[in-house]
Amino acid sequence: MTAPQTISIVAAMIRDETKRVLLVRKRGTTAFMQPGGKLDAGESDLVALRRELREELGCTLVDGSQRPLGRFSAVAANEPGWVVDAAVYAVAVQGPIEPQAEIAEAIWVDPARPGAIELAPLTRDHLLPLAALEQSDV
Template sequence: MTKTIRIAAALLVDPAGRTLLVRKRGTQAFMQPGGKIDAGETPAAALVRELHEELGLQVDAQQAVYLGQFSAPAANEPGFEVQCELFRVDSSDAVAPAAEIEEVLWLAADEAPARVLAPLTRDVILPLYRQVLNVPR
């Protein structure tokens, strides 16, 4: 039986239409900002908390547009699957990597990242992002 990690993540989009990917310290894969949903916490509340802890962003939960629930193999925990509650967040605020975030990367929709991507980011979220912005691959 696959073990599941429940997370809330942001498809964070800047005014230029780029999306933000983050890499946690000691890992290779870039992924959406966000993190685990604590017991008793709503996905939107987890998203707001994680974006503040990881990037210093102040996001109102009302600004987050729910895009759906998606699953994929976890990038950093072998044998686990991530179950992601995904929200679109549009923000023009500067981000500063904090907590466990080592590196951030702004990615244009028509850009193919020459980086290692988490399975959920590569297989699900980036194609969805390109579809939302109607950008050919």
Template sequence: MPDIHVSAAVIVDDDGRVLVVRKQGTTRFMQPGGKPEAGESAAQTLIRELNEELGLHLMEADLRPLGTFVSEAANEPGHRVVAEAFATSIDPALATAQAELAELRWITPSDVATLPLAPLSLEHLLPLAWPAPTR
């Protein structure tokens, strides 16, 4: 199964909501981010993508590395997505859907059951934003 390498952002606001986006012509929501251009580091890729897609102006110091995660690709059948994920926090008023994005939403854990989400978001990234309570 071919791999698609991406950088992805887990963006949380002050109310604990997480930003997800949907690209034009697709049905599933996912964390914002995208594929690297030649010579870019994972953080540089994410900073560029967040600027292009959401109008955000971040620096590497604004990003906290979360690790590398692998899941079935949401929009490319037969492919796996290998994501370098980073966490950051922003004011929701700063993000606007641009470029290839059709929609953005700030979601809570209660939205997960009803919103079509990418496997990477469901399996790895949203659980990082909303850890399960310990007993």
């Protein structure tokens, strides 16, 4: 068996005033995940994240709000045989959050109790546990 190929992405941890986390589901898929996506050639993480948030949700990243949370790897939710390597940032956004382009649905979840929804492995195994831990430290 060959080793899985890797997709490099950038992802956003966006929280509301009650510390819920924003998740999105792409059209034609079933798993919820953090907003974000692949970097275009020559893009930095934050340039790509700013572009992805505008394209996917119609909102704007608040300048200076980004806080790096780390790099995480997990099985890709929508690309069989692939692994995602994600640079993840906690960010604030401004403007209405409305699904655009390839996003079918956006929801807010309690990271400690997301409910009976399908979660992408990166979100399920790394990012919601991290958000729940940060929430308990407050």
